[in-house]
Amino acid sequence: MAFNINYRRLVIAAVIIILSPVACNNGTEAPFPSNPITFVVNWPAGGGMDRAGRLVAEYARKRLDVPIAVINVSGAGGATGVRHVAESDPDGYTVGILGASLVASQYINPNANSVDDIDIISFIGPDPAALQVRSDSGINSLEDYVQRAQSGPTPIKNGNDAPGGVSHIAATLLQRLTNIELTLVPYRGYAPTVAAIVSGEVQSSTLPVHQLIDQHEAGDIKILGVMSEERHFMAPDVLTFKEQGIDLVTGDWRAIYLPNNIPEDRHAFLETLFFETISDPEFQEAARQLSFFITPMMAEETKLFVEDFDRSLYPVLLESGLVKARQK
Amino acid sequence: MSENHSRFGPKNQIAAGLFLMLWSVIGWLSLIGSPALWVNEYGVDPGPSLLPIISLTILSLGALALIGTGALQTRVQQHAGTRYWAMQIKGSLMPGLFAISLIIYITLIDVVGFIPMSAIFSITWMYILGVKSGNRTYSSLLPLVAMGAFIGVSLIYFVFLYLIGVPIG
Amino acid sequence: MITEFFSIASAVATDPYLLGLSALGTILGILMGCLPGISSTMALAILLPVTYAMSPLAAMVFLMAVFSASVFGGSISAILINIPGTPGAIVTQLEGYAMTKDGRASEALTYSLFSSTIGGIVGLIILMLVAPLVAKAAMQFRSPEFAMTTVFGLTMLAYSTPGSTFRGILSGVVGLLCGMVGFDLVTDVPRFDFGTSALQSGIGLVPLTVGLFGLAEVFRGIEGGVKGARKTPKLGALMPSFEKVRRLWKTILRGSALGAIIGAIPAAGSAIAVAVSYAQEQRFSKRGDKFGTGVPEGLAGPEAANNACVGGALVPLMTLGIPGDTMTAVLMGALLIHGLRPGPMLFAERPDFVASVYVALFLALLLTVVFGFLLVRHFVRLMRTPDHILLVIIAMLCVVGSFAIRNNITDVYIMIAFGVIGYIMNRLDIPVAPLAFGLILGPILEENLRRSLIISDGSWLVFIERPIALTMVVLSVSALVFPLLQRAKTLASNLKR
Structure with missing residues (x-):
């Protein structure tokens, strides 16, 4: 027989484990x-x-x-x-x-x-969501961004979630409140969106602050504004959208x-x-x-x-x- | 496709073709039944129906080709694979029953609880398959099955329900 | 990378929990690999849920141990009872079982263990050397490159199933369709959901693989007439005789290099690597005509190739997110569950994790040798566990394992459905592995293709204007046209005659 004496201990252990939850449950109202x-x-x-x-x-x-x-x-x-x-x-x-x-x-x-x-x-x-741009885009402020989006030769490409996702909603709200037209490029989740803006496939993104904080500190990416009531503790130097005159709070x-x-x-x-x-x-x-x-x-x-x-x-x-x- | 001639019998070609055709028919039906996929308002995006259409076209043509080759082969070699269909169905009887009992098993886990249901499931099938294997007497099978079911169920219970806390049953 | 490797290595080496996990994984891997009917893919698929609650590092340590050890385990059953435990062991039995019949079972196992280990280490070294380079190149990859690389991966499906290319492609297309189930990324429109919420989140990779490679094999076992206890030959001590092994050096190195290279081709896999290696050794060996009667070269070469594939197959998985074979496809499912998306970014952002994969694989190779030599005789005894006990336990494991992914009963139904589908496909001689690749590659292709077009403002030229994308297009086209040309040539010469 394949199952020899060595299994006996395992079996006993298993019995104890199976019975233990039964034993504890004795039904008084606690x-x-x-x-x-x-x-x-x-x-x-x-x-x-x-x-x-x-x-x-x-x-x-x-x-x-x-x-x-x-x-x-x-x-x-x-x-x-x-x-x-x-x-x-x-x-x-x-x-x-x-x-x-x-x-x-x-x-x-x-x-x-x-x-x-x-x-x-x-x-x-x-x-809260935030707006990030690549530093090599030459955009330095939210005002620049809106202006570039309104009068630039091609629409700015923004990396975001699939429709209905938080960063897609943030991008759509941004378009509505500033009257600009962006090309919304969908990615499956935050990590691929980060990769896209870092590689330069898109020029901007509407990700949460902490996703690109290292690149912001290194100077490759610039966070233009945070879409919250107060500034974010991880990037205290970045202004909120409200401080820059746009009433956009989302995320x-x-x-x-x-x-x-x-x-x-x-x-x-x-x-x-x-x-x-x-x-x-x-x-x-x-x-x-x-x-x-x-x-x-x-x-x-x-x-x-x-x-x-x-x-x-x-x-x-x-x-x-x-x-x-x-x-x- | 010439390579298939030698390897597969004509009935097999037809069966494989029909199987794949079933997929493509289901696919086409679902695609046609979803009007949202046919709205052409996506601008530069080719839309959510492009790849399904390409894939389904390849699949339908491929399935047709398999059926066609099979049919041609049948005309060449008349007697190839007699009783093929009956054999297919007879062979899949036990696995089919097993699949159905699996579904019953997972539905009843919620009602009866994991341990009793798994015990019933495993003892039943270990016994049936043991009898089928035929090189043991009925009475000598029982202790082996009991031991096997016990070790199997307690191992799964211990690892998944106890250690990982999977909320099943 | 080197500093990370050593810091992770020392962390793992001094952590009894991780060492214990690796040992457990190795033992389970050898065990499951040598049980007939449990392939490496299946072993990984059913043990994957055990890792849900672990840290990513612990999960990798465990899974790499299972992966690498089960490949060796598969060879044990091929050598001793002439049943390849894994697809990569299909040629192992040719020489291995011949040696067993000759009463040289221990010798065959020794050759196998020795060349497996060398092969595994060569594969790992190649992985460590090549992966960072590929990842660096892939950092330049944007959506068009990913789209075209995926197309190349799909064309390689044609080569993944020798002998039934056409059916392999169709099976891959079925996989593509399965990958389209659920909400579309770009427009958020549900597709192929048949109006049920159950299918809206798509068909998961893990339930699909557990069904196709786990439950489907159970069905096949039930159909194929269940066998009772089987007999296994008596084993002597496993001791490598250095004299004999030294003569095999070149064979082993050739096999390893071949395995690592073929393993790295998306979708190619170990079955092809071992076949090529076997054919090559037959050509090189002085005893080529005696192949099939127990020639060590015919065993050592493919065994090295089989294990070198492990490292090779990890190259495209980790650098591009495209798995090299079905085992790495399951590993990809494991990574995703732990929130890690394989791809070039993984190298940039999580070098510690990449290093931990290397360490885990190295440790697994080491422990496989140790346990292989020490415990092989005990494993062999477990091979006598009767099928009717084993199959039922495996079926229950598939059920609980697929439920545990998301604690969602839908996944269990999907798993059973693909168990049935896989079983039918096996019966009808339609290869199932391409289906799993299709499921992985489909969404990557569609997403990147459509994103490329959004970015390029609708111009399809984007796929040939960029050098890497163009290269991939050329490679894909030639991969498809080359066999056609060859066939046309043979056809033409046949006609002339």
């Missing part, structure tokens, strides 16, 4: 949370959303007696993970992190959940959410838990190291923010012909 919490990241492991999610989960874990298991449920531009949370049991044991893609995909993708299908409980922070952001209909007390517990986690200076320092902007907000404020974002986004999507699922 205060929430008494079981492990599942934390759903709606993008693949290794990306920005994943790193942010894992960091939040790690620090939230320190305030709890139960473990938090981070899982990645990705697909359909982030919509699959949101559906996973929205359809989970409303017992407070499933929490998720999401970003701006939620707002865009509810219009683009007929199968995506809308903002109303979930309950956003706290805001982590924005990841990605990250927030924590639950399925709808969570019992009142658990909802309050989780809202406080994550707000305190994100406000924790130790967490904020760790987040800065990973180049995340942290501006904690409670549920009420976050909802207003998302509504506001929704309102500014809708006309852009409508104009790009991307509103295919729900009308407003």
Whole structure:
């Protein structure tokens, strides 16, 4: 027989492992949370959303007696993970992190959940978009850029996401607010866009600040402006668009959410838990190291923010012909 | 395509051609059924239907060529590959059943739970295949199957569900 | 790169966790490689999900160990029971099994292990020398170059399946179509989704490869009449006799060089490399006429070529993001899951990661020798595990592994679908490997082609105005026309007669 005596120990070990979760679960009503919490990241492991999610989960874990298991449920531009949370049991044991893609995909993708299908409980922070140009383009300011775009011999080529992606939205908003016409060149994600502007295939890009910060410091790329309320801590010398007279605030952001209909007390517990986690200076320092902007907000404020974002986004999507699922 | 004459029988040519033709028919149907792909408003971008059309054309022509060669060969060598179709279907019976039971297995994992469902699935199939292999008596098969199923299921449980935390079942 | 190599190497060498992972990967790799019915590609595909939770460095250490060790494992079953564990071992059995029948099984394994290791090291050295140069050249690559390089890769599909070129191309086209499923990059229009959200995010590389190379083989095993316990020959001690090995030096080096070069051609793969090496050794050897009766040269050359392919195949994968064979195609899936997109930027931005691949491969080669010599007899005992147990466990691994990619049940259905498709294609003698290449190359081609046209303002001239793109166009055209010309020539001479 192929299976000889050596396997006996392995088998005993396996029995113990299989039986252990059964043994622990003896059904008495304990205060929430008494079981492990599942934390759903709606993008693949290794990306920005994943790193942010894992960091939040790690620090939230320190305030709890139960473990938090981070899982990645990705697909359909982030919509699959949101559906996973929205359809989970409303017992407070499933929490998720999401970003701006939620707002865009509810219009683009007929199968995506809308903002109303979930309950956003706290805001982590924005990841503002910025406008970068190659230094050899001779463009030195936002004003130069707009002028070149309006009167240059050929349109400026801008590297961005596929339609509906954050950097595509930023580029479209930029066109609308400054009355310029760019050639929007689509790339699959941030890394290829970075490669494109570094290699000179495109002249400008609308990526988040940290993507090109090294090249900005080296002088190959110039960041003309940040599309946020305040300047970015990684590039304090770069003016915001508002400071340069253009009211453009956009980019990605990250927030924590639950399925709808969570019992009142658990909802309050989780809202406080994550707000305190994100406000924790130790967490904020760790987040800065990973180049995340942290501006904690409670549920009420976050909802207003998302509504506001929704309102500014809708006309852009409508104009790009991307509103295919729900009308407003 | 002359190279195919020697290697593949005529029925095989036709079967392969039909298989590939099925793909292209499904592809064409889906393409025609998506009006958004035919809107020509993309400017300098050749649009999302260019490559599908090129690929489907190559595939359809290629599939036709295979069927055609097969048909020609059949006329030359009348008796080649008799009972071919029956053999194909008979041979795929067990794998087909296995595929169907896999689908049942993954649907029931959600209801029954991973460990019991995997135990049922693995013991059943290890036993059936063991009987099919035929060089063991029925009674001597049982301990082997039990051991195999136990090691297999606990190994998968340990690595995927316990270590990695895959939320299945 | 050199400093990174040594700093990563010392980090890995002093980290018991990484060393342990590499050892585990090596053992699992040899084990799975030598189990009949589990190819290297399949071993990688079903062990890939285990690495999801690891750091990219740890994942690479583990997967490279599985990759390199399973190639050697495949030779064990080819030599001992005349079943090639991997496609690269198809000629290994010709001489290897002949030697086993002769009672020289241990000798054959020794030759195999020795030449595999040398081949692997030569492949690694070539990878380390050539990859940075290719990556540097590829830094000049923009969308038109990528588009045309992909076209070249697609034309090489014609050569990837000797004997059924035409069907190989059609299978590649099916792969292209599978790659188009989901939202289009440029316009965000869904294609081939049949109205279901399940297909909108496209067909993933990992579920497809697990289905095609994992589950499809299970189906084939079930159909092919399940075998019970098999007998394996008794083995003596494995000891390289230096006298015998010295006579094989040239053979091994020739095989290694050939393997590394052929491995580096996109889509060509180890099956071709070993076939060419075998034919070449037969020509060079004084005992060429005795090939097939257990001539060491006929074993050592292809074995070296087979393992040198590992390094070679990594060159286009890491520098261009185009895999050299099906194993590297699965590795590409692994890199993407860890957020690393292979390509020239990888060399510029993550030299530490590139170095870690080298270190991982080197460590894997080293450990394969160690475990090969020490444990081969125990591995051989496991080869007696009956098929009906093994096949069912593999099927469950495919299910759980494909689910674990994104924790998405759709991927399991896609995996099963491609298991069935792969099985049907095997039955109908349509090669499946081109399908996987098509799936990878299709999106790269389409994206870069259309982007080039957007940038060039719609002018197709962009593909011949740029020197590298033009070179690729010329290469592709000649790759397609050359066999046609040859065939026309033979046809003409036939007609004359």
